Amino acid sequence: MDRAPRPRTTRLRRRLARLTGAFAATALGATTLVALGGGTAAGAAAANLAQNPGFESGLSGWTCSAGSGTTVASPVHSGSAALKATPAGSDNARCAQTVAVRPNSAYTLSSWVQGSYVYLGASGTGTTDVSTWTASAPGWQQLSTGFTTGPNTTSVTVYTHGWYGQPAYYADDISLAGPGGDPGDPVPGAPSGLRTGTATSSAIDLSWSPVSGATGYNVYRDGSKVLSTGGTSATVTGLAPSTSYQFQVTATNAAGESPRSSAVTGTTTAGGGGGGGGGGAVPKHAVTGYWQNFNNGAAVQKLRDVQDQYDIIAVAFADATGTPGAVDFTLDPAVGYGSEQQFKDDIKAKQAAGKSVVISIGGQNGTVSINDSASANNFADSVYALMREYGFNGVDIDLENGLNATYMTQALRSLSAKAGSGLVITMAPQTIDMQSTSNAYFQTALNIKDILTVVNMQYYNSGSMLGCDGKVYSQGSVDFLTALACIQLEGGLSPSQVGLGLPASTRAAGGGYVSPSIVNNALDCLARGTNCGSFKPSRTYPGLRGAMTWSTNWDATAGNAWSSAVGPKVHGLP
Numbered sequence: 001m002d003r004a005p006r007p008r009t010t011r012l013r014r015r016l017a018r019l020t021g022a023f024a025a026t027a028l029g030a031t032t033l034v035a036l037g038g039g040t041a042a043g044a045a046a047a048n049l050a051q052n053p054g055f056e057s058g059l060s061g062w063t064c065s066a067g068s069g070t071t072v073a074s075p076v077h078s079g080s081a082a083l084k085a086t087p088a089g090s091d092n093a094r095c096a097q098t099v100a101v102r103p104n105s106a107y108t109l110s111s112w113v114q115g116s117y118v119y120l121g122a123s124g125t126g127t128t129d130v131s132t133w134t135a136s137a138p139g140w141q142q143l144s145t146g147f148t149t150g151p152n153t154t155s156v157t158v159y160t161h162g163w164y165g166q167p168a169y170y171a172d173d174i175s176l177a178g179p180g181g182d183p184g185d186p187v188p189g190a191p192s193g194l195r196t197g198t199a200t201s202s203a204i205d206l207s208w209s210p211v212s213g214a215t216g217y218n219v220y221r222d223g224s225k226v227l228s229t230g231g232t233s234a235t236v237t238g239l240a241p242s243t244s245y246q247f248q249v250t251a252t253n254a255a256g257e258s259p260r261s262s263a264v265t266g267t268t269t270a271g272g273g274g275g276g277g278g279g280g281a282v283p284k285h286a287v288t289g290y291w292q293n294f295n296n297g298a299a300v301q302k303l304r305d306v307q308d309q310y311d312i313i314a315v316a317f318a319d320a321t322g323t324p325g326a327v328d329f330t331l332d333p334a335v336g337y338g339s340e341q342q343f344k345d346d347i348k349a350k351q352a353a354g355k356s357v358v359i360s361i362g363g364q365n366g367t368v369s370i371n372d373s374a375s376a377n378n379f380a381d382s383v384y385a386l387m388r389e390y391g392f393n394g395v396d397i398d399l400e401n402g403l404n405a406t407y408m409t410q411a412l413r414s415l416s417a418k419a420g421s422g423l424v425i426t427m428a429p430q431t432i433d434m435q436s437t438s439n440a441y442f443q444t445a446l447n448i449k450d451i452l453t454v455v456n457m458q459y460y461n462s463g464s465m466l467g468c469d470g471k472v473y474s475q476g477s478v479d480f481l482t483a484l485a486c487i488q489l490e491g492g493l494s495p496s497q498v499g500l501g502l503p504a505s506t507r508a509a510g511g512g513y514v515s516p517s518i519v520n521n522a523l524d525c526l527a528r529g530t531n532c533g534s535f536k537p538s539r540t541y542p543g544l545r546g547a548m549t550w551s552t553n554w555d556a557t558a559g560n561a562w563s564s565a566v567g568p569k570v571h572g573l574p
Contacts, residue, residue, distance in 0.1 A: 096159035100181030100256025107178035115169030126150020181255035214251035237417030298553035309567025325375025380414035394424030456548030460512025516565035
């Protein structure tokens with residue numbers, strides 16, 4: 001979100017460069033390519049760490065989602081076989097393998113690909129996860145990107161995937177070049193003896209037998225990594241009441257990560273009220289508005305002045321401290337409060353009126369970095385301290401300079417364990433952050449789906465982006481809103497966790513403003529199948545959560561035109 005009403009195109013290009021390597025010009029409405037700067041390339045003579053890189057041994061070493069992958073004898077780039085993977089429905093045909101690497105080391109990842117919208121990437125790097133893609137490769141085309149591992153990274157996952165609604169893609173000769181895990185320290189075996197212990201309404205205790213040569217363990221819940229530990233027990237928190245979960249554990253050391261253990265199932269107790277979804281106080285259909293704790297030319301408001309149409313008010317913003325991951329909040333004298341107690345009293349009054357007030361982390365100038373367990377714990381502790389001090393209902397994640405999915409997930413689950421089932425968690429990613437389920441923001445949202453309230457993606461300051469049908473749409477249109485929302489809706493989020501984020505006026509953002517009538521048309525299209533543009537979703541989503549705006553202050557500046565029009569539409573959804 002902007003603290004000042006100016007375009008962010010240059011910063012978005014830098015963000016794209018970090019995320020995508022060589023991103024096609026159409027994704028920004030430009031005529032140039034954006035090149036990735038990710039890390040120092042490994043030497044040309046470095047060994048290929050990928051197993052079965054040319055698929056001559058079938059899919060050995062690779063796992064493809066939803067049975068989407070197979071091997072073919074033609075077309076191939078070299079050798080006798082290549083990968084063929086076919087997207088279907090909400091599955092993007094992701095094929096991946098985990099590779100042992102060394103900490104603080106540079107790697108180059110490359111692959112030869114063929115097809116439409118083919119992606120290549122690496123996750124779990126411990127620094128910035130990377131990906132690159134091509135919109136069209138009628139013949140074999142090489143994709144390449146690079147990264148440097150974090151100080152504690154001993155394995156990464158490399159992957160390819162296609163795109164929703166697109167035909168099969170092909171990949172061959174995948175290479176990860178760089179130093180491998182220490183050959184003198186073999187990868188440990190899979191843990192045994194995994195069992196569940198005490199269960200509460202939001203947490204389950206796990207324990208397992210030690211593994212020779214292991215220096216740590218990773219815990220997986222329903223297939224997704226949720227935490228790492230140095231011991232042989234852990235408590236998985238942030239769970240929903242009366243819900244069954246499947247758990248597995250792996251062992252790790254400098255050489256890599258073991259196969260997963262046998263799975264066990266644990267069930268939480270009934271507990272009291274709330275459940276998943278992040279906060280019983282939030283209505284089925286909700287309007288979110290950001291309240292500015294600063295004066296940038298928009299109307300200066302106290303919280304008590306925020307229009308009644310807003311159900312979730314995000315106080316923008318908390319600030320980073322000198323402690324990694326930790327945040328703090330200071331009330332700006334510019335907003336006119338005589339004391340902090342008056343501000344706290346306004347929060348209580350809004351809550352008494354049925355509203356939720358959350359503290360927003362990040363914004364345009366936000367520099368909060370959560371890249372390890374220590375900073376994740378610092379984040380959870382500091383946000384929870386602000387919740388207790390000011391009475392906030394939860395937290396909004398608006399980190400516009402990237403995030404680490406593993407440790408942000410850990411941070412939010414730790415916060416959930418402290419705050420309980422009434423916690424409200426909202427997110428406001430940029431459009432590029434939600435283009436693929438492999439992106440860290442999207443991964444985080446899916447990782448915390450059981451405690452997530454809503455993702456209000458920013459459909460502005462964006463340029464053009466891909467919709468779920470593989471076509472490119474320009475910001476400022478109903479199709480841009482509906483076709484991009486479809487990616488989230490078909491990519492794993494519940495309709496109740498998807499909202500449309502738009503600026504309240506032309507002065508509120510550098511680009512992407514649409515009139516409230518266009519916002520309302522998009523809501524109708526998604527929830528009812530009416531008032532669509534050229535793009536019409538294959539099904540409707542009547543449970544759609546609603547809409548968000550930046551900001552309540554800019555809305556007030558424009559005579560509350562946005563909330564007066566969009567608020568009743570949201571609250572009248574089926």
